[in-house]
Amino acid sequence: MKKLPNYSRCSTWLASLLIAVLTAACGGQDPVLGVGGGTAGPGSPNSPPMVTSTVPAATTPIVTGVAVNSRVxxxxxxxxxxxxxxxxxxxxxxxxxxxxTGTVTYSPASRTATFSPAANLPVITTCTATITTGAQDTTGIALVSPFVWSFTTSSSATPISLGAASTFGAFGGVAGVTNQGLLTVINGDLGTTGASTLVTGFRDSVGDVYTTTPLNNGLVNGRVYTAPPAPGGAGVGGNASTFAIATQALADATTAFNNLSPASRPGGTDPGAGQLGGLTLAPGVYQAAGGSFLITGSDLTLDGQGDTNAMWIFQTASTLTVGGPGAPRNVILINGAQARNVFWRVGSSATINAAGGGTMVGTIISSAATAFSTAGNVALVTLNGRALALNASTTMVNTVVNVPAP
Structure with missing residues (x-):
């Protein structure tokens, strides 16, 4: 009798081969059950978890100038x-x-673990953070190996004292403060150690008038402090008492300027090579390597990471420029960041949104002049902070200044 081919044995062999091919193509998993051995790819549910980003950032070289009151x-x-x-x-x-010593929390919504130190970190110290292999995902898979990164703290997180200058929204050294427009409002005090005649385009809360015109008439909701002579209107200011207050404010602003210097607060970084626009920055000290900072490409965001005491110090040997032609820019505060804790130490002059519009944040202490907007612009520029020029004038065009609460 003629023997028939052994189709059963052949079929079994082909089926086994097909299953092996499919299993390999599925990353080692059974093509039907979805389980099995092998190494899972990064997107697989069976892949081990990884740390994708950190604050302070895990970079080489390591981040420096991190505020000692920061969270990790x-x-x-x-x-x-x-x-x-x-x-x-x-x-x-x-x-x-x-x-x-500290506490650790985890936010499932953002997959973020936060280490909150119980006290300020030591100054000018290299710290090392570690996520161990004890950290597991929701299926029990652990990190393959510990994730370790380091950073260096700044010289201090001691709050910057502004002394008598803290109530001033605008100060013009010995050169005065000038307003153009009808929309300028200073929610705070204004001052100069120069004569009262060097303040123009303002009236204050006690009825003093400083060379206003039908087109240039801004409001100071606090007081104006200058040297004599007495101004127009009520004529309350412009005397020895107001001059003494202005003199002390200038001295205290100068002290703060020195305390914000790289010599006093070393270790500043320049993550955008001078361009801060488009960045989101954690608390810390930032120093312009090229001498100047710009916020022109986009807005700058300051992330407080849930800490209302987080501090930012920006240091320039030369200029600060915010906004470009026809493109005002903003400084945006998120996650608890406070305007009172943002400081700009400007080695020469500051120009804030020359095209009008936009919101700036922080206390600007400049060695030379500070200018907001340009004559003829109606769009309001807002400063949630202070503009303190030490050796030159401060000029405003339709600008609103809100002095932060202590």
Whole structure:
């Protein structure tokens, strides 16, 4: 009798080969059940979690000038099991080998772990943060290896004292303060150690009038402090008493300017090579490597990371320019950042939104002149802070200044 081919054996062999090919193509998983051995790809549910970003950033060289009152955060690639994100798996040491006491929280919505130190970190110290392999995702898969990064703290997080200058929204050294337009409002005091005649285009809360015109008449909701003579209107100011207050304010602003210097606050970084537009910055000290800072490409965002005491110090040896032709720019505060904790130390002059419009934030202390907008612009420029020029004038065109609360 003629033997038939062994189709059963052949079919079994072909089926086995097909399953092997499909299994390999599925990253080692069974093509039907979806489970099995092999190495899962990065997007697979079976892949290990990773740290995708940190604050301070995990960079080489390491970040310097980090505020000593900063929190440390890490963002994961996958949803993590909250119970595994704790002080045993998120460690901070300043310096290495010296553990920092604090609390650790985890936000499932943003996959972010946050280490909040119980006290300020030591100044000018290299700190090391570690996420250990005890951190697991919601399926129990752990990091493949510890994630370790370092950063260096700034010289101090001691609040900057402005002394008698703290109530001033605008100060013009010995050269005065000038307003053009009808929309300027200073929600604070205004001053100069020069004569009252060097303040023009303003009236204040006690009825003093400083050379206003039908087109140039701004309001100071506080007082104007100058040297004699007495101004027009009520004529209350422009005397020895107001001159003494202005003199003390200038002295205290100068002290603050020196305390904000690179010599006093070293370690500043320049993450945008002079261009701050488009950046989101954590608290810290930032120094313009080329001498000047710009916010012209886009807005600048300052991220307080939930800390209302977080501080930013910006240092320029030369100029600060915010906004470009026809393109006003803004400084945006998020996650608890406060205008009172933002400081700009400007080695020469500051120009803020020359085209009009936009919102600037922080106390600007400039060695030379500070100017807001340009004559003829109606769009309001807003400063949530102070404009303190030490050795030259401050000029405003339709500008609103809101002095931050202490």
């Amino acid at each position: 955060t890490a963002v994961f690639s996958k949803d993590m099991a909250p119970a595994t994100i704790n002080t045993s798996t998120f460690l901070l040491a300043c310096p290495a080998g010296t553990p920092v």
